[in-house]
Amino acid sequence: MRTIILLALCGTLAACAARSTVKLSDPQATKLTAHSGQVCMLRSPLPANVKHKVLGNINSSKQTYGSVNELLPLMAADARAIGADTLINLNTGQKMGMWAWARPVGTGVAVKVEDQGFSCASAGGELR
Incomplete structure (x- = not known):
């Protein structure tokens, strides 16, 4: 009986952890190589003159209270794993959930910037 209660408790706690998912724009497209470099987190779209390729949408959330910084x-x-170097239209906030009045949520569009002259800092982004 203790084992069952312990497993149920562990399962409940694991479900409360922050998680992130990716929905690829074109699952049939050639996959880009994952990298370990920094990703530019940009709350706005890219400037119109910056060439880029959209790779997918990233959604993240936590089922309990917490900060969007998690x-x-x-x-x-997730952006690195699909080969993206920039996350645009980043939107984070708190949303009402089943287990919390305010749980953190976030969305963004993962892109690969093809313009070598692009500067994350100049565009108002933050490197992570």
């Missing part, structure tokens, strides 16, 4: 490293890791 989600940003997960979102950056």
